[in-house]
Amino acid sequence: MSTSSCCEPAIELVGLTKRFGATLAVDNLSLEVPRGSTLGLIGPNGAGKTTTIRILMGVLSPTAGDARVLGTSAVADPTRVKQRVGYVPEVQHIYRWMRVGQVIGFCRSLYQESWNEETCRSVLDLFALDPHKKVKHLSKGMLVKLSLLLAISHDPDVLVLDEPMSGLDPIAREEFLDGVLRTLCERGQTVLFSTHTLDDVQRMADTVAILYEGRLLVHGNIEQLVATTKRIRVVLANGSRPDQVPAGTVWDRLDGREWLLTVRDFAPEKAQQVRALGGVDHVEVIDLGLEDVFKDIVKGQRLKGVVQ
Amino acid sequence: MTNGSAMQWLVWKDFRMNRLIVFVGLILVAVPHTVALYAAWRGLGPPASEGVPPLAVFLCLSSLYGLALSEICLAFLGGNAIAGERADRSAEFLGYLPVARGRVLASKILAAAGIMALIWAPNLLILAASAWMVKPLGIGQRDLEFLWVALGNVAMTGLMFFCVAWLFSSILESPAIAACVGLITPFLLLGGLYWVSYLLDFPAEFNPAPWYCGLCLVLASLSFAAGTWYYLRRVEP
Numbered sequence: 001m002s003t004s005s006c007c008e009p010a011i012e013l014v015g016l017t018k019r020f021g022a023t024l025a026v027d028n029l030s031l032e033v034p035r036g037s038t039l040g041l042i043g044p045n046g047a048g049k050t051t052t053i054r055i056l057m058g059v060l061s062p063t064a065g066d067a068r069v070l071g072t073s074a075v076a077d078p079t080r081v082k083q084r085v086g087y088v089p090e091v092q093h094i095y096r097w098m099r100v101g102q103v104i105g106f107c108r109s110l111y112q113e114s115w116n117e118e119t120c121r122s123v124l125d126l127f128a129l130d131p132h133k134k135v136k137h138l139s140k141g142m143l144v145k146l147s148l149l150l151a152i153s154h155d156p157d158v159l160v161l162d163e164p165m166s167g168l169d170p171i172a173r174e175e176f177l178d179g180v181l182r183t184l185c186e187r188g189q190t191v192l193f194s195t196h197t198l199d200d201v202q203r204m205a206d207t208v209a210i211l212y213e214g215r216l217l218v219h220g221n222i223e224q225l226v227a228t229t230k231r232i233r234v235v236l237a238n239g240s241r242p243d244q245v246p247a248g249t250v251w252d253r254l255d256g257r258e259w260l261l262t263v264r265d266f267a268p269e270k271a272q273q274v275r276a277l278g279g280v281d282h283v284e285v286i287d288l289g290l291e292d293v294f295k296d297i298v299k300g301q302r303l304k305g306v307v308q
Numbered sequence: 309m310t311n312g313s314a315m316q317w318l319v320w321k322d323f324r325m326n327r328l329i330v331f332v333g334l335i336l337v338a339v340p341h342t343v344a345l346y347a348a349w350r351g352l353g354p355p356a357s358e359g360v361p362p363l364a365v366f367l368c369l370s371s372l373y374g375l376a377l378s379e380i381c382l383a384f385l386g387g388n389a390i391a392g393e394r395a396d397r398s399a400e401f402l403g404y405l406p407v408a409r410g411r412v413l414a415s416k417i418l419a420a421a422g423i424m425a426l427i428w429a430p431n432l433l434i435l436a437a438s439a440w441m442v443k444p445l446g447i448g449q450r451d452l453e454f455l456w457v458a459l460g461n462v463a464m465t466g467l468m469f470f471c472v473a474w475l476f477s478s479i480l481e482s483p484a485i486a487a488c489v490g491l492i493t494p495f496l497l498l499g500g501l502y503w504v505s506y507l508l509d510f511p512a513e514f515n516p517a518p519w520y521c522g523l524c525l526v527l528a529s530l531s532f533a534a535g536t537w538y539y540l541r542r543v544e545p
Contacts, residue, residue, distance in 0.1 A: 059544060061544075079407070095398050095401065105312075105317065109314040110314050
């Protein structure tokens, strides 16, 4: 169960499924995050990001499948997983009546030998957190920073961030990201973070996973995904949509004579295929950013759902 | 508190989370004694006899009342034990930390025991001292029996309060509901006992006290075991 070796992935989700009554929150999700890499988990609200993370953290049992961290099953041995993972949730539920110093002492006692006092002190200074201040008197930004301090002070092998920056002002966001990036640079930890801010994904992550209705739609290198996903703008002669669409089309929309297609695994031949379709006046290939790629993939799935 | 073992921190945290219950418990213990002191000051009650001041008699009785009143704290301690942290969602925070469920439960039990010791210790000391002072009045066998039965009922009711509330605390998210279920259980149990005695036409001299104590013990044991089992099995905080 806990056979950790250097070659196995830091995070491994195997056929992970979670049902809440009739709702399928996570649908047979399989995913691997190599050691030392950073994965951005993105998806619209209700995509199953938080559910996946909660299962990974051992606070939610899956209906089927397994979630492993460094070879340890979060289902079978959640306490061991928690020893090796630092976690920053979206909403902080730290004991509000405790002082910052007391929260740190409380967590230090639970992590025991793995607690790194030096890291704790340096992050405390970096974020200018007052140990004597009560948690209930901290601003949202400071609370998230405290949460990050607690998550990284035990030198975890894996850092999991679940939309920690939602609701933060730009300065607090920047300071939080600096703290995370500093940790990443210093220790080369594996990071999984979910967010709605795709700029953060592009800034921090090596790979991205797009979830939609509990299913994994895309998992891959960000640069490669952006480089191989293109929008094809087609001007049609008579405004009637051709019957055929190129392979790999994730989304398309017809607006008058303008036909927009977003195509994955783009190759110049695909543009040629479109040109070869009847009634095409003009074809133009447009580069996309990660945000557009994400939006088009999700919109395409929604349209599929409507059609079905 | 800045240093200490994990268990010390957990017990401290649980003690702090029940601070209001400690406060209420101390008030509930203090109220009968305050009434006793007031009655003695105003010269109410029988005159001193056999050299025993009326205050000693009053304090002896007020200690028993204090014990009976303050045992409702046990229901609130049981109810707040697990559901209290769910209600303010701090259970989520604890859930992400590497602490075994068994330790979490052990700290809650230790904290509850410590709190009841804190509330009851002064009261029991007053009871012992006042009982020693009223000794010259001569305590009969019937009085002693009454005292033991009363203390037994108080202890068993308190235990049942705690354990039934503990069970519901492990299942629910509301400490108030869990505590209330614990508080109404003795009434249901006594009502059930009288109903059974009426249906089965028990003799008029039927004494339900031993049955009540026995059933309290059984119900408390089952509730505690079920609540503990459920919390240990449950994955969610």
